[in-house]
Structures are given as structure tokens and as C-alpha cells.
Amino acid sequence: MVAAGETYPIDSKIPRADALGYWFKHGAHVCVAEADNTIVGSYTLHANQAAAGAHVANAAFIVAKEARGQGIGRAMGEHCLKEARRLGFRAMQFNFVVSTNESAVKLWQDLGMKIVGILPGAFQHPKRGYVDVYVMYQELLPANEANKR
Amino acid sequence: MVAAGETYPIDSKIPRADALGYWFKHGAHVCVAEADNTIVGSYTLHANQAAAGAHVANAAFIVAKEARGQGIGRAMGEHCLKEARRLGFRAMQFNFVVSTNESAVKLWQDLGMKIVGILPGAFQHPKRGYVDVYVMYQELLPANEANKR
Numbered sequence: 001m002v003a004a005g006e007t008y009p010i011d012s013k014i015p016r017a018d019a020l021g022y023w024f025k026h027g028a029h030v031c032v033a034e035a036d037n038t039i040v041g042s043y044t045l046h047a048n049q050a051a052a053g054a055h056v057a058n059a060a061f062i063v064a065k066e067a068r069g070q071g072i073g074r075a076m077g078e079h080c081l082k083e084a085r086r087l088g089f090r091a092m093q094f095n096f097v098v099s100t101n102e103s104a105v106k107l108w109q110d111l112g113m114k115i116v117g118i119l120p121g122a123f124q125h126p127k128r129g130y131v132d133v134y135v136m137y138q139e140l141l142p143a144n145e146a147n148k149r
Numbered sequence: 150m151v152a153a154g155e156t157y158p159i160d161s162k163i164p165r166a167d168a169l170g171y172w173f174k175h176g177a178h179v180c181v182a183e184a185d186n187t188i189v190g191s192y193t194l195h196a197n198q199a200a201a202g203a204h205v206a207n208a209a210f211i212v213a214k215e216a217r218g219q220g221i222g223r224a225m226g227e228h229c230l231k232e233a234r235r236l237g238f239r240a241m242q243f244n245f246v247v248s249t250n251e252s253a254v255k256l257w258q259d260l261g262m263k264i265v266g267i268l269p270g271a272f273q274h275p276k277r278g279y280v281d282v283y284v285m286y287q288e289l290l291p292a293n294e295a296n297k298r
Contacts, residue, residue: 009202049245052273053158053282090279093268095244096198117266117284119242124201130239133202135266135284 001062005126007101008060023060029083033063033072040067043076045083048093057089057140061104073104077111085140094136098123105134113138150211154275156250157209172209178232182212182221189216192225194232197242206238206289210253222253226260234289243285247272254283262287 002019005012010022023044024030033041041063048058059080063072084092094113097105105115117135125131151168154161159171172193173179182190190212197207208229212221233241243262246254254264266284274280 005201009198009200011200049158049271051158051160052154052275053245053271055273055279056268056271091269091271093271096202116268119205119265119284119286120240120288122198122202122205122240122242122286124204126201130204135268137268137271139269 001065007098007104009096009123029087031076031079031083033076035067035070035072040064040070041072041076043080045080045087047089048095055088055090057084057087057092058095059084059092073107074111077107081111081138081140085142089140091137091139094134096123097134097136098125099132099134100125100128105136108136111138150214156247156253158245158272178236180225180228180232182225184216184219184221189213189219190221190225192229194229194236196238197244204237204239206233206236206241207244208233208241222256223260226256230260230287230289234291238289240286240288243283245272246283246285247274248281248283249274249277254285257285260287 002008002010002014003012025046028044028046030042030044032039043059043061045057045059047054048056061073061076081092094108097108099105113136115134116137119133119135121130122133123131151157151159151163152161174195177193177195179191179193181188192208192210194206194208196203197205210222210225230241241262243257246257248254262285264283265286268282268284270279271282272280
């Protein structure tokens with residue numbers, strides 16, 4: 001997926017060790033999706049900022065090419081949001097959703113994420129040139145606290 | 150400024166070495182502002198993302214407490230935008246401008262930065278509780294290319 005260069009701002013030739021470092025960064029919660037005893041996807045969940053910004057989570061997702069279209073991304077997204085809430089995060093932020101990745105944008109919107117920012121031309125798509133990037137966000141307050149706001 | 154905890158999502162007790170690592174990250178262009186042979190401010194300028202996102206710059210600024218209100222932030226902001234353009238960046242993005250930092254928001258708007266995203270409650274202010282954070286952005290296209298769009 002990274003090699004295709006269409007969805008992540010990551011060097012398509014990133015060394016394996018650096019890729020693992022990116023995914024398993026300090027304090028990250030990493031989960032995998034399994035089907036027929038094979039790993040078909042993974043997500044990494046961690047604080048988006050330190051200190052006074054650490055109550056907002058960030059996550060990244062990957063689904064194996066041959067396992068697309070089976071609802072694996074959705075299952076991981078739902079699990080991730082539940083995990084984030086369980087870990088006490090008050091919000092989930094996606095910093096860099098490439099606008100041309102329409103199935104991802106739609107999926108995240110289905111799961112309650114909202115486009116709260118648009119970065120004009122912030123991603124250089126290998127086929128479409130400079131395309132917009134979305135910042136997506138969702139508050140994850142426990143129900144009793146949400147009522148107080 | 151970091152110790153005050155009112156503007157940056159950085160641990161107020163960050164060790165000196167980590168703070169220097171944050172400021173002088175790999176590939177960063179760091180400038181200082183001088184007055185009377187004393188450093189009164191600094192900014193760090195670097196790509197906001199890697200690879201297909203590396204044409205967008207990011208920067209962070211700091212002004213010595215005792216040197217505030219003298220236009221040092223503005224001078225550094227103008228210099229930084231000029232430097233970013235000179236280095237070939239096509240846009241400037243600020244990822245995390247705390248909304249209660251009103252003088253900074255106004256200054257960046259004066260310099261052409263626009264609020265392109267709002268992150269609800271993404272910063273825990275030590276006095277005001279959870280406050281919104283802005284994502285600010287500005288395209289830096291050379292004039293001849295901007296006309297073509």
C-alpha cells in the first residue's frame with residue numbers, strides 16, 4: 001500500500017525497520033485483523049500529541065490488497081474507536097486523509113468521523129497530481145459527560 | 150514558554166536534550182532573532198510530512214518572554230514564510246494553533262495564514278480547560294504558477 005504511494009505521505013521505498021518504527025511507535029496500541037489464520041490488516045492507535053494534547057488519539061489503518069472489500073477496514077475502525085474510548089481518549093483525529101481515497105473518507109464518515117479541516121493540495125498523488133487532504137475528527141466523550149456539554 | 154503549558158502540546162518538564170531534538174529535528178531549518186547581541190526568539194522550519202506530503206512546510210516559533218510585544222514574532226513569521234518559499238515549499242501548515250493564543254492567531258492571519266480546520270477541545274489549557282485548536286494553512290505558489298490555477 002505504501003509502495004503504491006496513493007494514500008500515505010510515506011516514502012514508497014521506506015526500509016522495513018523504519019516502517020515498523022512508524023507503526024509501532026512508543027506507546028502505540030497495535031491490533032491485527034485475522035482471517036483464515038492470516039493477518040489481513042492492522043491498525044496503530046496512539047496519542048496524536050503529547051502533554052496537553054494527549055487526550056486526542058490518532059490512528060492509521062492498513063488492509064492487505066488481496067483482502068479489500070470484505071469489511072475489514074470497517075471492522076478495524078469500529079474496534080479502534082472502541083479501544084480509544086476504553087483507553088480514555090476524548091477524541092479521535094485523523095491528520096491526513098487523502099481526499100481521493102473516497103472509500104476511506106466514506107467509511108470514516110459512516111463511523112462518525114467528520115471532516116473538520118481541508119488542506120488544499122497537500123498530497124502529491126502519483127496519478128492525479130496535487131490533491132486536497134482532509135483532517136477528520138470525532139469526540140469520544142462518555143455518554144454521561146457528553147450530556148453535560 | 151513550554152513550562153507555562155499554554156500554547157504547545159509539549160510536556161512542561163521536557164528534558165533539555167529532547168527539547169533540542171524537537172526543535173532541531175532532521176532536516177529542519179532553524180533561525181534565531183537577535184536584539185542587542187542576545188537571542189530573543191527562534192523558529193524551526195521543516196517539511197510537515199514525508200514523501201508525497203513533503204511539499205508542505207511546517208514551522209514553530211518561540212519568543213523570549215522578556216522580548217514580547219516588540220514585533221519579533223512577526224519578523225520571524227515573515228522571514229520564515231520567505232524562507233519556505235525560497236526552499237521550494239508550496240504551502241505552509243501550522244498543525245496546532247491553540248485558539249486561546251489570540252495574538253498568535255491574529256498575527257498568522259495578518260501574514261496570510263487561514264484557519265482551514267478546527268479541532269474541538271483538542272488542547273487542555275491549564276487555566277481554561279479544553280479549548281479548540283486551529284489548523285492554519287497558506288499556499289506559497291510562485292506568482293506565475295498561481296495565475297495558472
